[in-house]
Amino acid sequence: VNELPTDGRTAPPRVNGGLVFEALWxxxxxxxxxxxxxxxxxSWRAFQARLIEAIDAHERAGAAFHYYACWASALExxxxxxxxxxxxxxxxxxxxxxxxxAHRLPR
Amino acid sequence: LSHDxxxxxxxxxxGLAARAAAIEALLVEKGLVQREDIDRIVRxxxxxxxxxxxxxxxxxxxxxxxxxxxxxxxxxxxxxELGFGGHQAEHLVVVENTKDxxxxxxxTLCSCYPWPVLGLPPSWYKSPAYRARAVKEPRKVMAxxxxxxxxxxxxxxxxxxxDIRYMVMPERPQGTDGMDEEALAKLVTRDSMIGVAKASPx
Numbered sequence: 001v002n003e004l005p006t007d008g009r010t011a012p013p014r015v016n017g018g019l020v021f022e023a024l025w026x027x028x029x030x031x032x033x034x035x036x037x038x039x040x041x042x043s044w045r046a047f048q049a050r051l052i053e054a055i056d057a058h059e060r061a062g063a064a065f066h067y068y069a070c071w072a073s074a075l076e077x078x079x080x081x082x083x084x085x086x087x088x089x090x091x092x093x094x095x096x097x098x099x100x101x102a103h104r105l106p107r
Numbered sequence: 108l109s110h111d112x113x114x115x116x117x118x119x120x121x122g123l124a125a126r127a128a129a130i131e132a133l134l135v136e137k138g139l140v141q142r143e144d145i146d147r148i149v150r151x152x153x154x155x156x157x158x159x160x161x162x163x164x165x166x167x168x169x170x171x172x173x174x175x176x177x178x179x180x181x182x183x184x185x186x187x188e189l190g191f192g193g194h195q196a197e198h199l200v201v202v203e204n205t206k207d208x209x210x211x212x213x214x215t216l217c218s219c220y221p222w223p224v225l226g227l228p229p230s231w232y233k234s235p236a237y238r239a240r241a242v243k244e245p246r247k248v249m250a251x252x253x254x255x256x257x258x259x260x261x262x263x264x265x266x267x268x269x270d271i272r273y274m275v276m277p278e279r280p281q282g283t284d285g286m287d288e289e290a291l292a293k294l295v296t297r298d299s300m301i302g303v304a305k306a307s308p309x
Binding site: 004006007014016017018019023024025026027028029030031032034035036038039041066068069072075076079084085089090093094096097098100101102 | 134144296
């Protein structure tokens with residue numbers, strides 16, 4: 001609990017003090033990052049720096065602020081930095097999941 | 108939102124969900140993280156970051172007069188009965204709100220706060236303005252939170268410190284007879300246990 005910021009732009013959205021997730025994937029991506037950090041696959045400082053970068057980029061692009069979109073970008077970056085995943089396999093896995101999701105969630 | 112906007116949002120979220128799932132799948136496949144860990148960790152943060160434990164304590168005290176007595180007499184051991192406690196709650200004191208007395212908690216020196224029951228403090232709790240004004244003009248501060256108390260209600264302000272940390276037991280709202288503890292706990296907000304609000308109506 002100590003690492004997670006509670007104030008400022010890098011703090012996760014909270015209601016009544018507790019975390020709020022607007023979608024299941026937000027909860028998952030939060031958990032994946034924290035589980036990876038628990039295994040010390042990267043340092044909190046490195047993740048935090050990538051998170052700030054992602055938030056800055058989001059703001060520069062004028063996009064509506066979406067905390068967990070920035071969180072997901074930061075997680076991708078920090079895993080690539082640590083060479084735990086490669087650019088190509090990440091891109092491929094993302095394409096596969098996009099196809100899978102398009103299939104699974106018809107509109 | 109127009110129909111198009113909605114579709115756009117949906118696509119966007121769809122893409123993000125796929126990205127998140129792709130990272131998870133890769134890390135699990137490589138044996139770098141385990142799926143059980145992911146769920147365990149999120150549940151840990153969901154439980155311990157927020158005021159869920161405190162809410163359970165209050166709901167239990169509302170439901171059991173015996174427990175309430177123990178809680179008001181010796182809060183640290185009473186919360187331990189429910190499995191809560193540890194660092195920052197070794198010397199916990201619970202003060203009871205009634206129709207005649209309203210309690211408010213502050214830490215004028217820094218931001219002492221009973222983490223094991225209330226989770227992480229809100230940012231305003233740590234602000235110099237709240238810390239100074241809660242003691243000097245508590246009624247005005249509470250009014251700014253939307254809590255208006257009649258003149259007949261006595262206001263007591265408790266200053267938390269490293270030695271003693273306070274938590275408010277809010278009054279049980281009207282119309283909650285027959286509700287079980289789980290339902291009652293949902294009415295107990297963080298702010299009501301700091302004293303800047305009442306428990307939510309059912």
